[in-house]
Amino acid sequence: MAQNGKLATDLVQKLERDIVTGVLKPGDKLDERSLSERFGVSRTPVREALQTLAGSGLVATMPRRGTIVASITVAELIEMFEVMAELEAMCARLAARRMPRADIEGLIALSEECSALQEHSDADAYYEANVRFHEAIYAGCRNSFLERQTKNVRNRLAPYRRLQLHRPGRVKKSNNEHADILNAISTGEADVAGKLMQQHVAVQGEALNDLLAIVPRGYLEPLAS
Amino acid sequence: MAQNGKLATDLVQKLERDIVTGVLKPGDKLDERSLSERFGVSRTPVREALQTLAGSGLVATMPRRGTIVASITVAELIEMFEVMAELEAMCARLAARRMPRADIEGLIALSEECSALQEHSDADAYYEANVRFHEAIYAGCRNSFLERQTKNVRNRLAPYRRLQLHRPGRVKKSNNEHADILNAISTGEADVAGKLMQQHVAVQGEALNDLLAIVPRGYLEPLAS
DNA sequence: CTATGCAATTTTGTATACCAGAGATGTGTT
DNA sequence: AACACATCTCTGGTATACAAAATTGCATAG
Numbered sequence: 301m302a303q304n305g306k307l308a309t310d311l312v313q314k315l316e317r318d319i320v321t322g323v324l325k326p327g328d329k330l331d332e333r334s335l336s337e338r339f340g341v342s343r344t345p346v347r348e349a350l351q352t353l354a355g356s357g358l359v360a361t362m363p364r365r366g367t368i369v370a371s372i373t374v375a376e377l378i379e380m381f382e383v384m385a386e387l388e389a390m391c392a393r394l395a396a397r398r399m400p401r402a403d404i405e406g407l408i409a410l411s412e413e414c415s416a417l418q419e420h421s422d423a424d425a426y427y428e429a430n431v432r433f434h435e436a437i438y439a440g441c442r443n444s445f446l447e448r449q450t451k452n453v454r455n456r457l458a459p460y461r462r463l464q465l466h467r468p469g470r471v472k473k474s475n476n477e478h479a480d481i482l483n484a485i486s487t488g489e490a491d492v493a494g495k496l497m498q499q500h501v502a503v504q505g506e507a508l509n510d511l512l513a514i515v516p517r518g519y520l521e522p523l524a525s
Numbered sequence: 526m527a528q529n530g531k532l533a534t535d536l537v538q539k540l541e542r543d544i545v546t547g548v549l550k551p552g553d554k555l556d557e558r559s560l561s562e563r564f565g566v567s568r569t570p571v572r573e574a575l576q577t578l579a580g581s582g583l584v585a586t587m588p589r590r591g592t593i594v595a596s597i598t599v600a601e602l603i604e605m606f607e608v609m610a611e612l613e614a615m616c617a618r619l620a621a622r623r624m625p626r627a628d629i630e631g632l633i634a635l636s637e638e639c640s641a642l643q644e645h646s647d648a649d650a651y652y653e654a655n656v657r658f659h660e661a662i663y664a665g666c667r668n669s670f671l672e673r674q675t676k677n678v679r680n681r682l683a684p685y686r687r688l689q690l691h692r693p694g695r696v697k698k699s700n701n702e703h704a705d706i707l708n709a710i711s712t713g714e715a716d717v718a719g720k721l722m723q724q725h726v727a728v729q730g731e732a733l734n735d736l737l738a739i740v741p742r743g744y745l746e747p748l749a750s
Numbered sequence: 751c752t753a754t755g756c757a758a759t760t761t762t763g764t765a766t767a768c769c770a771g772a773g774a775t776g777t778g779t780t
Numbered sequence: 781a782a783c784a785c786a787t788c789t790c791t792g793g794t795a796t797a798c799a800a801a802a803t804t805g806c807a808t809a810g
Contacts, residue, residue: 306588307794333761342795347762348576355580363531364762364801379670386615390608445604453674532764557792567765572792589771589792 307341311349314339319358319369320458326371327518330359357456370456373521374512378503380457385502387450388434393494395440396485404486407436411482418475423465426475430465433478437485437497463514464503474500532566536574539564544583544594545683551596552743555584582681595681598746599737603728605682610727612675613659618719620665621710629711632661636707643700648690651700655690658703662710662722688739689728699725 318324336346350367353359361367372380399407410433417426434454438447454461465471477500484493503511543549561571575592578584586592597605624632635658642651659679663672679686690696702725709718728736 331761343762344794344796347573348793351573351576352580355577361762365803366761376670379668382668383615383671383674386611390611443604443607445601446608449608449674449678558790568792569764569766573763586792590773591791 308345308348308352311335311339311341311345312352315349315353316358316455319353320455322459322462324369325516325518326369326459326520328369330367330369332367356452371519371521377460377512377520378508380453381501381503384450384453384457385498385500387446387453388437388501389494389498391438391441391446391450392481392485392497393441393490394443394446395437396488396490396493398442399440399485403436403440407433407440407482407485410436411478414475414478418471421471423471426471427462427465430474437481440485459519460511460515464507464511466514467510532564533570533573533577536560536564536566536570537577540574540578541583541680544578545680547684547687549594550741550743551594551684551745553594555592555594557592581677596744596746602685602737602745603733605678606726606728609675609678609682610723610725612671612678613662613726614719614723616663616666616671616675617706617710617722618666618715619668619671620662621713621715621718623667624665624710628661628665632658632665632707632710635661636703639700639703643696646696648696651696652687652690655699662706665710684744685736685740689732689736691739692735 315324315330324330330350332343332346332350336343339346350359350361354361354367358370359367360370410429414426414429414433417429435451438450441447465474477496481493481496481500484496540549540555549555555575557568557571557575561568564571575584575586579586579592583595584592585595635654639651639654639658642654660676663675666672690699702721706718706721706725709721
């Protein structure tokens with residue numbers, strides 16, 4: 301979609317991965333000069349890459365004050381989770397109606413993968429499998445625009461979502477919810493699948509308090525920016 | 526959000542307005558040198574502006590082949606309307622729950638404005654009022670992230686949505702649907718408001734065929750890109 | 751010792767120059 | 781006359797140089 305030059309595209313992907321996987325954390329400064337030296341290119345493609353990332357919301361750049369990995373306010377966090385839950389619910393609803401049998405088999409396999417990893421209580425490994433499970437459902441909605449849109453919001457929430465699974469008991473609960481969602485999709489109960497997914501993703505009540513409690517300093521902006 | 530330099534920001538806004546209002550049409554070529562001469566700046570801020578617009582999907586740039594105002598395929602058009610309907614439905618649902626009385630009064634005023642303009646059967650004037658009505662509902666959801674996201678998709682669909690109102694009878698029908706939506710929001714019936722909005726925005730069945738029939742050449746990409 | 755103001759340095763924003771690749775056009779050959 | 785190949789030009793991609801603004805550090809005054 302946003303096709304810039306080859307160098308810039310590479311940079312976008314590298315930086316995006318680093319942000320989504322947590323190598324770069326919210327609030328980290330992205331200096332154009334350092335980045336250009338580190339990647340052995342001039343500042344121009346670096347700027348283009350940062351520009352692109354700013355467009356998708358992964359970084360924030362203040363005029364004349366540089367670029368940082370986007371950190372959001374508590375209010376925005378709540379807002380984004382609200383939208384995320386609805387987007388994923390839509391994916392699940394459509395997947396229940398449109399996902400071919402063969403792909404559902406694949407989804408089952410991914411679900412089992414999650415279950416297996418859940419036993420070992422390795423939050424990071426589970427997170428990766430979890431991402432694959434969810435992405436399979438995005439793909440199942442057979443709406444590539446919705447898929448892109450959903451992945452985009454997911455990426456922006458990634459640093460925060462990752463934290464959730466480090467809460468005791470959350471992995472097991474998450475895995476159980478997967479089973480129910482999978483079942484609803486498999487039987488074609490669109491509205492049920494959507495509702496379950498909505499609840500699976502939504503962060504409300506106690507879960508919100510728990511999440512806020514474990515968000516590290518710097519991941520959230522102070523109220524007065 | 527995506528704060529580039531002052532010049533680039535100005536360009537983004539100017540180009541965005543031209544695209545959304547139809548001055549620039551899908552498929553139009555955006556030559557960097559011409560734009561830089563026309564606006565009296567160098568190519569650098571022009572490139573940054575195009576970069577930003579590409580990020581939001583309003584323009585498409587093919588490597589080494591330049592930038593054009595984004596034109597989409599029929600499949601994408603359908604997909605985007607499907608998502609648009611759901612986003613607006615979510616706005617309406619939340620607005621029904623959260624919109625303060627005072628703001629509902631404003632919404633009523635906007636609705637009456639639409640009704641008044643509908644009489645004169647001036648599709649363009651109605652379109653503007655229509656936009657204001659819908660934006661008031663976006664604002665009513667009290668989720669600024671959802672609001673931005675919705676406006677973004679709306680902007681991308683603007684060239685196509687504008688066409689719809691030129692279909693005979695569509696303006697009157699649209700206006701009637703507004704009344705029902707307004708009523709549901711006013712009485713706090715969230716699910717009804719959402720469902721009505723979803724149907725109001727969705728393009729399916731005959732409406733889709735009608736829309737495709739009046740889309741000018743160049744607005745849609747050929748299947749093989 | 752702290753606060754304020756000025757200067758120097760760092761870093762971003764813009765302009766320009768250079769390079770490379772894709773498409774167009776023309777010529778030669780079959 | 782038609783097709784293929786080569787060259788040429790036009791446009792984007794990248795690098796670098798220059799200008800303006802902000803932060804930081806130091807010095808001086810209170």
